[in-house]
Amino acid sequence: MSRIQELFKKKNKQVLNVYVTAGYPQLNSTVPVMQALEKSSADLIELGMPYSDPLADGPVIQASSTIALQNGMTIKKLFEQLKEMRASVQVPVILMGYMNPILQYGFDKFCADAAAVGVDGLILPDLPEFEFENEYGSIIKKYKLDFIFLVTPETTTERIKRLDALSTGFLYAVSSSSTTGKDQNMSGVSAYLQRLQEMKLKNPVLVGFGIKDKASFEAASEFANGAIIGTAFIKALEGASDVAAATEQFIRTVK
Amino acid sequence: MSTTIYQQPDAQGYYGQFGGAYIPEMLHRNVEELRNQYRSIITSKDFRDEYQSLLRDYVGRPTPLYPAARLSAQFNTNIYLKREDLCHTGSHKLNNALGQILLAQRLGKKRIIAETGAGQHGVATATVCALKGIECIVYMGEKDIQRQAPNVARMKMLGATVIPATSGSKTLKDATNEAIRDWINNPNDTHYIIGSVVGPHPYPDMVATFQSVISEEIRKQLKEKTGSELPTHVFACVGGGSNAAGAFYHFTEEQTVKLVAVEAAGHGVESGLSAATTRLGKPGVLHGSKSLVMQTEDGQVVEPHSISAGLDYPGIGPMHANLFASGRGTFLSATDEEAVRAAFNLTQLEGIIPALESSHALAGLHQVDFKKDDVVVLCLSGRGDKDMATYMQAMGV
Ligand SMILES: Cc1ncc(COP(=O)(O)O)c(C=O)c1O
Numbered sequence: 178m179s180r181i182q183e184l185f186k187k188k189n190k191q192v193l194n195v196y197v198t199a200g201y202p203q204l205n206s207t208v209p210v211m212q213a214l215e216k217s218s219a220d221l222i223e224l225g226m227p228y229s230d231p232l233a234d235g236p237v238i239q240a241s242s243t244i245a246l247q248n249g250m251t252i253k254k255l256f257e258q259l260k261e262m263r264a265s266v267q268v269p270v271i272l273m274g275y276m277n278p279i280l281q282y283g284f285d286k287f288c289a290d291a292a293a294v295g296v297d298g299l300i301l302p303d304l305p306e307f308e309f310e311n312e313y314g315s316i317i318k319k320y321k322l323d324f325i326f327l328v329t330p331e332t333t334t335e336r337i338k339r340l341d342a343l344s345t346g347f348l349y350a351v352s353s354s355s356t357t358g359k360d361q362n363m364s365g366v367s368a369y370l371q372r373l374q375e376m377k378l379k380n381p382v383l384v385g386f387g388i389k390d391k392a393s394f395e396a397a398s399e400f401a402n403g404a405i406i407g408t409a410f411i412k413a414l415e416g417a418s419d420v421a422a423a424t425e426q427f428i429r430t431v432k
Numbered sequence: 433m434s435t436t437i438y439q440q441p442d443a444q445g446y447y448g449q450f451g452g453a454y455i456p457e458m459l460h461r462n463v464e465e466l467r468n469q470y471r472s473i474i475t476s477k478d479f480r481d482e483y484q485s486l487l488r489d490y491v492g493r494p495t496p497l498y499p500a501a502r503l504s505a506q507f508n509t510n511i512y513l514k515r516e517d518l519c520h521t522g523s524h525k526l527n528n529a530l531g532q533i534l535l536a537q538r539l540g541k542k543r544i545i546a547e548t549g550a551g552q553h554g555v556a557t558a559t560v561c562a563l564k565g566i567e568c569i570v571y572m573g574e575k576d577i578q579r580q581a582p583n584v585a586r587m588k589m590l591g592a593t594v595i596p597a598t599s600g601s602k603t604l605k606d607a608t609n610e611a612i613r614d615w616i617n618n619p620n621d622t623h624y625i626i627g628s629v630v631g632p633h634p635y636p637d638m639v640a641t642f643q644s645v646i647s648e649e650i651r652k653q654l655k656e657k658t659g660s661e662l663p664t665h666v667f668a669c670v671g672g673g674s675n676a677a678g679a680f681y682h683f684t685e686e687q688t689v690k691l692v693a694v695e696a697a698g699h700g701v702e703s704g705l706s707a708a709t710t711r712l713g714k715p716g717v718l719h720g721s722k723s724l725v726m727q728t729e730d731g732q733v734v735e736p737h738s739i740s741a742g743l744d745y746p747g748i749g750p751m752h753a754n755l756f757a758s759g760r761g762t763f764l765s766a767t768d769e770e771a772v773r774a775a776f777n778l779t780q781l782e783g784i785i786p787a788l789e790s791s792h793a794l795a796g797l798h799q800v801d802f803k804k805d806d807v808v809v810l811c812l813s814g815r816g817d818k819d820m821a822t823y824m825q826a827m828g829v
Contacts, residue, residue, distance in 0.1 A: 229600060229732040230718065232612050233456040239599065251730045276454055276717040278731030302456040303717065307444060327457040331619055336460075351458060355617045 180269040180297045181323050181346035184220060185381045185402065192403025193394065193432060194221035194383055195410055196273065198241040199258070200250025201227070206420045207258045211266050213424035218432060219268065221383075223300065223405065226252060226274030233302045235356040237408045252282045256290045263295040271325065271346075273300040284313060288320040298323030298346045306343060314343070325349050330369045334376065341378045348373075348380045350401060352387050370400035394431050406431065438684035438760060439640075441750070445633020445721070448758060450750035453632035454717045458616040462624075465539065467634045473538050474531065474641065486530055487645065490563070491520050493527075497653035497809070502781040509802035512663070513784070513812045514650055516675060521556050523787060523814030524643060524675045529556035529625055531642035533564055536623035543567045543622045547611040549576055549604035549671065550742030550789060551583025552814055553627030558592035568592040571610040573603040576741045583818050601735035604671070604745045608719050628672025629749030632720030636677075636749045643678025650809055651682055658807060665690045665800070668811040669793040670763075671707075671743040673752040675813035680761070690762060693752060694796035696738035697765035707736035708765040709748045710756045718746070723753040739768035739822065740788035742814075766795035772826050774798075775816065787814030788822060 178186070185192065195214050199207045207224070214222055227242035227250050234242070252274075262270070272291055279287045279301070291299070299322055304313060309324070317324050323346030328337050330353060341348050350373060352366045366384070373382055384397040385405035397404035410427055417423035437447050445451040445467075455463055473479055487493040495515045504511045516524035529546075536544060544561050546568070548554030554570040561568035570587055574596040577584050587594050597606040608630075615624045629636040629643075651661040666683055668676035670693045683689040698706035706712060709724050716725035718733060726734040726746035738744040748756075755761030766774070774794035779785050786794060790813045802808060816823065 230605070230609055232609060232719075233458065233616065235613075243599070246732060253730070277725065277727065277733070280716055281714070281727065281729065281731030303454040303720070305453060305455060305457070305460065308452060308454065311444075329458050329460075329619075331461040332457060333461075340457075355458070356613050 179323050184269055189381055189402050191398045192220045194223055194405040195219045196223040196225060196405060196407035198225040198227055198245050199255045200245035200248045201241045202414050204248040208262060210420050210424055213421040215266050215268050217425040217428035221269050223271045223273050226272060228275040228278055231275060233356055237411050241411045252278055256294055259294040269297040271298040271300055272296055276301060276303050285316050288316050288322055292320040292322055298325055300325045302327060327351050341380055344380050348382050350382050350384045352384055355386060367400055374400050391431050441637050447750045447754035450723045450753040451633055452722050453720060455632045455720045462619055463632050470634055470638050473535055479534055483531060483534055491526050494649045495519060500782050507797055507802055508804060509806045509808055511808045513810055516813050517815035521559050523552040525553045525556035525627060527645055528639050528642040529560045532625040533560040541621060541623035544625055545569045545611050545614050545622055546625045547571045547607040549744055551580040555583050555586045557625050558587040558590035562590045570594050571597050571607040573597045573607045575602040580741050580818055628674040629677045629751055630672040630719055636751055639674050640677040640681060640751060643674050644681035646678035647682035662686055662689055663807040663809045665692055665808040667692045667793045667796055669694050669789050670748055670752060671745050673749040675811050677751055679811035692762045692796060694792045695765040696743035696792055697767045698737040700767055701765055705737035707738040707743055710763040721750050723747055723750045742789040764796045764799050766792045770795040785816035786812055787816050788819045790814055
């Protein structure tokens, strides 16, 4: 059983997944932020691999990627930073990123190196189901990495079932059709989440996009297994001199 | 019409190893809707009737195939210019924008977004939106807004909202990112009119199909003028590659016809300030399809450079990547300086001021040895009005 699956076996309500861009705010803050997230009891960590042209991200996360790239972050550097990660971080870690940098690194080598440092799963928003089934899914499986698909309120029931069947770990329910960081009225999302709940999916469901505080986290968690916070946390790290303190302070406002 | 990997992609949008649809789930429904419907809509009688009559009466088609006598004499061969510069709004871009607005209408869309580099695609889109009374938002790199001011004014006069893209290189690539994000945020009522043969399947095929009117006309016109439908060479410039796709389309299976694409070398291919994708790019994914992309070793997209905003793009469409990889197409490049020189040459020999983009194709003529009885068709994709500031600078006025 994967580390992500074990997590949901132990805990399937109010699971908190926090997104942070690797190499942000400083090149070497990746692991300290992860340690602080674990200490302040985040349940999962989603590490963003910065990319110059991130289609699905809003301005805040895009800006954090630009800074991380200016800091010199690369996939190679990230794997070096993560080499010792499992000595201090126990929670499941997911890498999120776009296809192009991974293709340049070499898709197979990327999965091999990710698995070797103890990464548990991947979210690649621009790798859709056809490309997954046709070419990349078998490589991801070979290295026993979980692969998490996104669904949106626009995704048809039939397609949600298919993406759930292809996903392992959890299913990522985007709260609305949008880029990251758009403010969401969570009450408007509950019907969609209830629909997902009634579908009796194979995977647990985490809700992302627009979750920013205790109220939105709890609203999102009501009809799902938990939620993902990204933009609000990136904002909290902005200009922080002590990333560990900033992280702990932010998580206290959520949990 | 034969179906092969050169002219049309497979069901998943692949031309050989290039193409596909690398899009986030948030765009799936939109792209799927297009993929399922575009062929049946654009081949329906109702669509074809309206498209054909507007191409004739509004765009001004067929555009002439002009035998350029003095230019031919200079190269000691026979050169014909396909006059896309004589299309309404000044470039080939209107063929596609018109096709897509008719499609968007039939899909029930109420809002149009577009990206633009030189502004020609933005102007074409703003024009067809005015024609149909549909809201129009155009994303344009901040740098391009400065260097293509006349087109920005035209778009505004046509009623479009022009939104500056301020990230990255502040050019076409970034305008495209912003347009895609807008589409993600407005999934129901909005159609994205992409301006070139790039983007996720079915865009490259759809745009190439709308532009294929160019090669269809060339065949007919050449037959009338020379007795044969087939030239020996077809030249076109390549930014994303829509005018080249249109000029090549009905010749891709004619092995005797050399397809010559000319990219922008900027300050020189090796200068670090270039947009010559086939020379500098590697296979990668950009804006929703797998193609050739200029990028760093780490897979970050490189900021391109060209004097012509319409060629200032770090990728090419998957159809062209496949023409290049298979050797079916010949890819040349021309520097900023060579393009400007070619523009003055054409102007003074033929009295035609070309767009800076088209000037790259003209500069490509200098790199090929022609025989006396060769028949060379060059797609003059647009006119130079929008580039007068650059040309005036070159003249020192
Ligand atoms: C006149 C003209 N030619 C060519 C291009 C390049 O586009 P494409 O390569 O899609 O034909 C542009 C783009 O703006 C243009 O305005």
